Amino acid sequence: MSQAGIAPTGKHLVVTTLCVNNTTHEISLDSRVTLLDALRDVLGLTGTKKGCDQGACGACTVIIEGQRVLSCLMLVAACEGQHVVTIEGLAVGDELHPMQAAFLHCDAFQCGYCTPGQILSAVCAVEEVHAGVPSHVTPEVRQTVNAVTLTDEEIRERMSGNLCRCAAYPNIVAAVRQILSAEVRS
Amino acid sequence: MKAFAFQRVTDAEDAVRALAARSGSMFLAGGTTLVDLMKVDVLTPDTIVGVRPLGLSSIDVSDEAITVGANVTNSHLAWHPVVRDRYPVLSEAILSGATTQIRNMATVAGNILQRTRCSYFRDIHALCNRRQPGSGCDALNGFNRGHAVLGVSEHCIATHPSDMCVAMAVLDADVHTVRPDGTKRSLPFGEFHHAPGDTPHVEVSLEHGELITHIVIPHLPAARRSHGVRDSLAAAFGVDPADVRVLVPFVGGAFGAGLRVWPHTILAALAARVTKRPVKLVLTRAQMFTSIGHRPNTIQQLSLGATRDGQLTAIEHISTSSIGMSDELFYPITNGTTDGYACPNVTTRATQIRQSVPTPGWMRAPGEAEGSFALESAIDELSYALGIDPIELRVKNHAHVHPESGLPWSSNALLECYRKGAERFGWSARNPKPRSMRNGRQLVGYGMARAALIAFQPACKAIASIRRDGTAFVRSGATDIGPGPYTVMTMLAADCLGAPIERVQFSLGDSAMPKAPAEGGSGLTGALGNAVQAACVDLVRAFVGRVTADASSPLKGCRMEDITVRDGGIQITDDPARFETYAEILARHGLDEITVEGESAPPGETSSTAMVARAGRFVPFTAPSTGARAHAGAYAAHFVEVHVDPDLGTVRVARVVSAVDGGRILNPKTARSQIIGGIAGGIGMALLEETVSDRTGRLATTSLAEYVVAANADVRDVEVLFVGQPDSMSPLGTKGVGELAIAGMGAAIANAVYHATGTRVRSLPISIEKVLGNEA
Numbered sequence: 033m034s035q036a037g038i039a040p041t042g043k044h045l046v047v048t049t050l051c052v053n054n055t056t057h058e059i060s061l062d063s064r065v066t067l068l069d070a071l072r073d074v075l076g077l078t079g080t081k082k083g084c085d086q087g088a089c090g091a092c093t094v095i096i097e098g099q100r101v102l103s104c105l106m107l108v109a110a111c112e113g114q115h116v117v118t119i120e121g122l123a124v125g126d127e128l129h130p131m132q133a134a135f136l137h138c139d140a141f142q143c144g145y146c147t148p149g150q151i152l153s154a155v156c157a158v159e160e161v162h163a164g165v166p167s168h169v170t171p172e173v174r175q176t177v178n179a180v181t182l183t184d185e186e187i188r189e190r191m192s193g194n195l196c197r198c199a200a201y202p203n204i205v206a207a208v209r210q211i212l213s214a215e216v217r218s
Numbered sequence: 219m220k221a222f223a224f225q226r227v228t229d230a231e232d233a234v235r236a237l238a239a240r241s242g243s244m245f246l247a248g249g250t251t252l253v254d255l256m257k258v259d260v261l262t263p264d265t266i267v268g269v270r271p272l273g274l275s276s277i278d279v280s281d282e283a284i285t286v287g288a289n290v291t292n293s294h295l296a297w298h299p300v301v302r303d304r305y306p307v308l309s310e311a312i313l314s315g316a317t318t319q320i321r322n323m324a325t326v327a328g329n330i331l332q333r334t335r336c337s338y339f340r341d342i343h344a345l346c347n348r349r350q351p352g353s354g355c356d357a358l359n360g361f362n363r364g365h366a367v368l369g370v371s372e373h374c375i376a377t378h379p380s381d382m383c384v385a386m387a388v389l390d391a392d393v394h395t396v397r398p399d400g401t402k403r404s405l406p407f408g409e410f411h412h413a414p415g416d417t418p419h420v421e422v423s424l425e426h427g428e429l430i431t432h433i434v435i436p437h438l439p440a441a442r443r444s445h446g447v448r449d450s451l452a453a454a455f456g457v458d459p460a461d462v463r464v465l466v467p468f469v470g471g472a473f474g475a476g477l478r479v480w481p482h483t484i485l486a487a488l489a490a491r492v493t494k495r496p497v498k499l500v501l502t503r504a505q506m507f508t509s510i511g512h513r514p515n516t517i518q519q520l521s522l523g524a525t526r527d528g529q530l531t532a533i534e535h536i537s538t539s540s541i542g543m544s545d546e547l548f549y550p551i552t553n554g555t556t557d558g559y560a561c562p563n564v565t566t567r568a569t570q571i572r573q574s575v576p577t578p579g580w581m582r583a584p585g586e587a588e589g590s591f592a593l594e595s596a597i598d599e600l601s602y603a604l605g606i607d608p609i610e611l612r613v614k615n616h617a618h619v620h621p622e623s624g625l626p627w628s629s630n631a632l633l634e635c636y637r638k639g640a641e642r643f644g645w646s647a648r649n650p651k652p653r654s655m656r657n658g659r660q661l662v663g664y665g666m667a668r669a670a671l672i673a674f675q676p677a678c679k680a681i682a683s684i685r686r687d688g689t690a691f692v693r694s695g696a697t698d699i700g701p702g703p704y705t706v707m708t709m710l711a712a713d714c715l716g717a718p719i720e721r722v723q724f725s726l727g728d729s730a731m732p733k734a735p736a737e738g739g740s741g742l743t744g745a746l747g748n749a750v751q752a753a754c755v756d757l758v759r760a761f762v763g764r765v766t767a768d769a770s771s772p773l774k775g776c777r778m779e780d781i782t783v784r785d786g787g788i789q790i791t792d793d794p795a796r797f798e799t800y801a802e803i804l805a806r807h808g809l810d811e812i813t814v815e816g817e818s819a820p821p822g823e824t825s826s827t828a829m830v831a832r833a834g835r836f837v838p839f840t841a842p843s844t845g846a847r848a849h850a851g852a853y854a855a856h857f858v859e860v861h862v863d864p865d866l867g868t869v870r871v872a873r874v875v876s877a878v879d880g881g882r883i884l885n886p887k888t889a890r891s892q893i894i895g896g897i898a899g900g901i902g903m904a905l906l907e908e909t910v911s912d913r914t915g916r917l918a919t920t921s922l923a924e925y926v927v928a929a930n931a932d933v934r935d936v937e938v939l940f941v942g943q944p945d946s947m948s949p950l951g952t953k954g955v956g957e958l959a960i961a962g963m964g965a966a967i968a969n970a971v972y973h974a975t976g977t978r979v980r981s982l983p984i985s986i987e988k989v990l991g992n993e994a
Contacts, residue, residue: 044223063224063266066253081470084503086254088922090319099293099322105253106323109224110246110268139887142895143700145470153319160318165297166309167318169931173302173309184934192929193317195922197471198700199898200891201933 511579663974716783900963
């Protein structure tokens with residue numbers, strides 16, 4: 033399958049420079065290699081998970097230039113000069129990112145396979161809420177000031193790009209809510 | 219994926235020239251369509267020209283119009299303040315599709331040019347005039363529930379999947395392009411896409427190499443399992459099991475798929491043998507629908523007899539389920555009906571029919587999940603026929619002893635589940651009449667069902683050590699597929715040894731460790747927990763044996779019944795001053811560690827073979843302390859509120875309350891998560907999940923876009939209450955809660971849908987067509 037092209041051989045090698053978790057890599061790969069396979073198999077960053085490999089489950093979510101995207105549908109060759117953040121880039125040393133700590137506290141995972149994608153997605157969802165951008169359940173997309181009231185409905189909708197077969201959903205909502213209410217308090 | 223050249227360009231003229239130079243070349247923008255379809259060989263460009271570096275990613279607002287660059291992402295457009303203000307229909311249309319991640323990648327031009335989601339288009343082995351002109355159309359007589367009704371032709375009935383394009387068409391947008399010869403033009407949105415007609419492969423009015431540069435929208439007027447794998451691999455390759463080591467420290471999910479060894483494991487080992495290199499094998503999502511088992515299809519017939527005052531007199535439950543052509547699978551659909559209610563006449567029969575289908579496998583609550591849908595739906599129908607409240611009817615027919623053997627239950631708090639669950643849910647506010655409750659224009663329905671899962675405990679071993687530094691190391695060759703044996707066993711061992719939890723390490727997932735069963739049948743916590751407890755208690759006993767004859771120990775002369783464990787050591791219960799740590803004892807005796815093996819056995823009359831051990835679910839257990847025989851099981855009562863749109867037939871599960879008797883709950887946090895997972899699985903089973911094979915036997919639902927599972931937004935207000943007492947049949951007192959909650963959920967939701975709508979849906983999933991009464 034698509035993994036066959038992972039070795040730096042092949043008819044169409046493309047040299048790409050990209051920055052992952054603040055480390056710059058210049059990698060020469062077959063043009064077919066996705067960012068997901070490159071992260072896992074070339075850079076050894078296995079925190080990013082392959083779920084469906086077809087853009088439907090969210091397990092491979094990474095943050096590129098501040099936005100959550102799916103690494104399974106992204107060719108490395110198309111990431112020239114991009115800044116990528118994976119789950120390995122979230123904690124500072126031994127200090128967990130607040131969202132990671134909230135997931136632990138709320139038991140927001142069971143088998144853990146979708147968890148890296150869930151956490152990165154949640155980090156961006158919070159940013160999107162701060163930016164006031166609407167979702168499918170935002171009552172009035174025209175309103176731009178104080179546009180988003182962070183109801184559980186909003187969190188659920190915004191976190192619905194990441195499937196969890198164990199269905200830790202209520203606890204994931206609790207974790208995101210915990211972060212947002214902590215921000216409100218401080 | 220086929221090989222291709224990747225070309226970078228810096229301006230639009232370069233891009234169109236590069237593309238026009240080769241007939242097999244394609245532009246790549248966000249990749250959400252192209253990369254996806256290249257992976258399945260539906261699109262096989264020989265050259266890719268990346269257009270993201272061209273810029274074209276701004277949104278410019280003027281008094282007359284808004285100009286959207288071709289590379290603007292769907293998110294950028296939907297979230298843009300002016301778009302939100304002036305064209306809310308566009309924001310809403312974009313936000314209604316896909317996910318945030320996809321919308322962050324997908325571009326506006328890519329969205330316009332995206333390809334149909336027709337599953338035959340996406341399958342190169344199917345006939346499709348759109349993909350391969352003149353080949354035919356398998357969708358015409360295939361799985362086409364989501365296909366077009368208007369604008370179809372005899373050659374194609376596929377739809378364009380974009381919601382955004384509908385809004386663009388409504389807004390009279392224009393598509394601006396640059397052609398390979400450098401000329402520019404604009405096309406009205408309404409003329410851009412073509413209906414299939416005689417040339418379904420001609421989808422849009424672009425020539426090869428023509429690049430969309432921007433869109434102009436005018437302003438509107440006022441507008442698991444380590445030992446099983448080891449043994450299977452050893453048997454397959456004719457090698458000594460001792461020469462095979464399986465490491466599975468983490469397993470993602472499984473839900474039954476890990477209960478046997480599937481072909482890909484053997485194939486990976488075979489490939490490694492042939493190539494003499496490490497081999498990694500990754501199944502595609504489509505392969506997972508055919509090669510790692512699935513819940514079998516069932517057809518069930520259920521008949522009930524009752525007196526006018528609601529006393530059950532007869533139950534007949536007949537099931538036919540699918541099985542593959544060659545495999546065996548013990549899958550008792552009707553088993554839960556044999557002891558579900560106090561009823562003098564019960565007959566059940568479960569038959570399997572061999573079909574040319576992939577081999578089914580045990581899926582979460584095998585038998586109970588399917589059988590309870592029929593039984594609990596029928597009990598609900600009976601309650602309406604008799605005019606008796608569904609809870610009252612169940613209480614009236616509660617089995618106070620096992621209805622077949624007459625033996626007692628080891629513990630059974632089902633009546634408490636009904637009472638406390640109903641109270642918490644607010645069942646008393648329910649108007650019993652169907653279609654009588656509303657929330658705005660939504661029909662509201664309250665439904666409930668009983669859930670039961672007979673307790674299962676296979677044999678298991680564990681080893682526990684305490685080392686010179688006072689740390690404990692406990693391990694067993696079990697797996698953790700998510701329910702949390704790592705956490706719970708660490709807690710249990712710490713408790714049994716009186717050791718601080720941070721000084722206890724629990725490991726699993728290695729076939730070199732003591733033999734443990736697969737994580738399945740809701741039996742691992744009981745089996746492993748009893749083994750860990752036995753090992754830890756015997757470890758303490760071994761320390762007591764060392765000190766009781768030791769004149770220099772403050773514990774000299776103590777017996778097991780005299781002591782308490784605490785703070786990493788042992789004290790005489792009545793004299794806290796007589797205390798010594800494990801580390802001190804080891805040091806004085808010059809030992810590096812003491813290690814003890816513990817095991818647990820099924821508390822029933824079973825032999826050690828796997829099949830009979832599994833059948834151990836269905837025979838009485840024998841209490842270890844008293845020798846008394848009894849039947850053991852876990853119980854729950856589900857209460858569900860659904861909201862149904864009376865015009866659209868859409869069903870939303872607004873809230874769920876489940877009251878659960880799982881015996882002793884070792885860790886309320888992780889146990890609650892298990893129940894929530896079962897409830898969500900039940901929501902998927904009831905409303906969303908369906909494997910469809912068309913007339914030719916081809917599976918039509920082999921991606922997560924077609925086989926729909928519950929997403930976060932589908933699982934709303936869920937509350938779990940634990941009731942009951944530790945069970946007497948097991949030293950640990952647990953009964954197993956991993957599968958319990960998916961049992962009964964299908965019926966609870968169907969019963970709520972009936973209460974909301976007056977429409978009884980007897981087949982799953984409860985789709986819109988069935989709710990609207992157009993399909994049984």
